[in-house]
Amino acid sequence: MTPPDTIVALSSGAGKAGIAVIRASGPGAAVCIRHLAGADVPARRAVLRTLRNSPAGPAVDSGLVLWLPGPGSVTGEDVAEFQVHGSPAVVGRLLSVLCALDGVRPAEPGEFTRRAFENGRMDLSGAEGLADLIDAETEAQRIQAQRQMEGAFAERCAGWGAQLRRSLAWLEAAIDFPDEALPDDLAAQVRPAVEAVAAGLAGWLAAPDRGRMVREGYRVAIVGAPNVGKSSLLNRIAQRDVAIVAETAGTTRDVIEVRADLAGYAVVFADTAGLRYDETAGDIEREGMARARFQAESADLVLHVVDAAAPAAGPPADVGAGPDRVLTVANKTDLAPAPPDVPLGVSARTGAGIDGLLAAIEARTTAAMGAGEHPALTRLRHRQCLEDAAAALERALAATEAELTAEDLRLALRAMDRLIGRTDVEDLLDLIFRDFCIGK
Ligand code: GDP
Numbered sequence: 001m002t003p004p005d006t007i008v009a010l011s012s013g014a015g016k017a018g019i020a021v022i023r024a025s026g027p028g029a030a031v032c033i034r035h036l037a038g039a040d041v042p043a044r045r046a047v048l049r050t051l052r053n054s055p056a057g058p059a060v061d062s063g064l065v066l067w068l069p070g071p072g073s074v075t076g077e078d079v080a081e082f083q084v085h086g087s088p089a090v091v092g093r094l095l096s097v098l099c100a101l102d103g104v105r106p107a108e109p110g111e112f113t114r115r116a117f118e119n120g121r122m123d124l125s126g127a128e129g130l131a132d133l134i135d136a137e138t139e140a141q142r143i144q145a146q147r148q149m150e151g152a153f154a155e156r157c158a159g160w161g162a163q164l165r166r167s168l169a170w171l172e173a174a175i176d177f178p179d180e181a182l183p184d185d186l187a188a189q190v191r192p193a194v195e196a197v198a199a200g201l202a203g204w205l206a207a208p209d210r211g212r213m214v215r216e217g218y219r220v221a222i223v224g225a226p227n228v229g230k231s232s233l234l235n236r237i238a239q240r241d242v243a244i245v246a247e248t249a250g251t252t253r254d255v256i257e258v259r260a261d262l263a264g265y266a267v268v269f270a271d272t273a274g275l276r277y278d279e280t281a282g283d284i285e286r287e288g289m290a291r292a293r294f295q296a297e298s299a300d301l302v303l304h305v306v307d308a309a310a311p312a313a314g315p316p317a318d319v320g321a322g323p324d325r326v327l328t329v330a331n332k333t334d335l336a337p338a339p340p341d342v343p344l345g346v347s348a349r350t351g352a353g354i355d356g357l358l359a360a361i362e363a364r365t366t367a368a369m370g371a372g373e374h375p376a377l378t379r380l381r382h383r384q385c386l387e388d389a390a391a392a393l394e395r396a397l398a399a400t401e402a403e404l405t406a407e408d409l410r411l412a413l414r415a416m417d418r419l420i421g422r423t424d425v426e427d428l429l430d431l432i433f434r435d436f437c438i439g440k
Contacts, residue, residue, distance in 0.1 A: 076119030124421020139264030211376030224305035232348035
């Protein structure tokens with residue numbers, strides 16, 4: 001339920017200069033407008049006003065005022081919006097003036113979006129999309145978040161949900177009215193529709209985990225024997241000093257990460273300790289190697305670095321990934337040419353070949369993350385809901401009694417409703433909206 005009070009927050013733009021947007025939502029929004037800007041603010045038109053704490057008092061600021069009566073507003077409630085100068089002093093003063101009004105208080109983190117969700121202005125996965133949009137760093141993240149915010153999940157679940165509801169209605173009719181002249185092979189008639197939805201769900205779940213890749217970044221683990229120049233290469237890529245480059249083997253004990261933007265995709269490069277099988281290695285070294293192997297196993301791409309000048313140091317026996325996930329590059333081509341079986345050569349020292357290497361990684365990234373047929377599942381929660389639905393449908397198809405089939409169809413529908421926040425989500429709301437910044 002929407003609390004009856006009015007919340008107010010800085011929506012965007014706190015800074016030294018520029019514009020800040022302050023928003024109030026709730027029944028007291030009209031009072032906020034009247035108090036600061038006077039009684040004659042028209043609905044749905046931006047007007048320039050001098051903002052004062054009392055009619056004859058000094059100006060606090062001047063700016064654009066927007067009056068958006070509910071339900072046609074972002075939260076579905078009455079909303080007042082003030083676009084003012086962005087200095088902390090102006091913003092702070094206006095917030096304190098507004099919050100001194102009766103029934104008006106500062107918003108909790110994510111409270112605007114939560115109200116929009118509770119008032120049916122947005123589905124839950126859409127709200128998650130908005131959170132991602134606020135955090136988006138790359139173009140691909142922005143597009144994915146936008147798609148989700150516009151209800152890509154809801155659209156798909158609505159179609160499948162309708163098919164399942166129809167099947168369920170047929171089954172329930174057969175259960176409730178066994179004496180009516182219903183088609184005998186009812187279960188057989190329902191089956192194709194259920195099978196179609198189950199196949200759709202299975203396809204969605206089996207699709208590459210693009211959502212995670214776009215949201216968290218495509219993971220590239222840089223592996224190779226000690227001293228081949230992994231840290232130097234990472235520094236080159238990052239164009240700043242992030243990894244410690246040292247002459248002695250085994251100094252990169254921990255994992256160092258660099259985020260890059262390649263063709264609009266977030267790519268996370270992780271420099272791992274040298275993969276090496278040395279029985280004399282110390283404990284810390286051993287731990288470093290264990291982490292390196294873990295990184296390589298969980299990476300989307302393993303960048304395997306070899307030393308062009310010392311091919312004898314050679315590739316480690318096992319980089320923890322199959323050949324389709326490995327890209328081998330020879331470093332130190334300023335000292336010697338790349339070996340014939342390694343098509344990519346670079347010099348971390350001179351920068352030669354780095355563009356070609358990044359282009360090769362970019363091609364892999366784009367191929368892995370390019371637009372797919374299914375909306376990307378960006379959170380573990382989404383995957384779990386779909387897995388629950390798929391499992392219920394599998395049981396429904398295996399069941400031999402109409403009652404059991406019906407019950408599993410109901411469970412599948414509930415799991416899909418949970419995805420878009422229609423049911424069973426009270427306990428999830430705090431978790432999801434807590435991630436928002438104040439005022440959104
Ligand atoms: P890591 O153990 O694989 O991370 O290797 P480092 O990045 O620490 O480099 C080991 C040594 O090789 C350092 O002395 C680097 O300066 C040197 N090195 C790294 N890349 C190059 C390169 O492209 N050319 C030359 N000549 N030396 C390099």
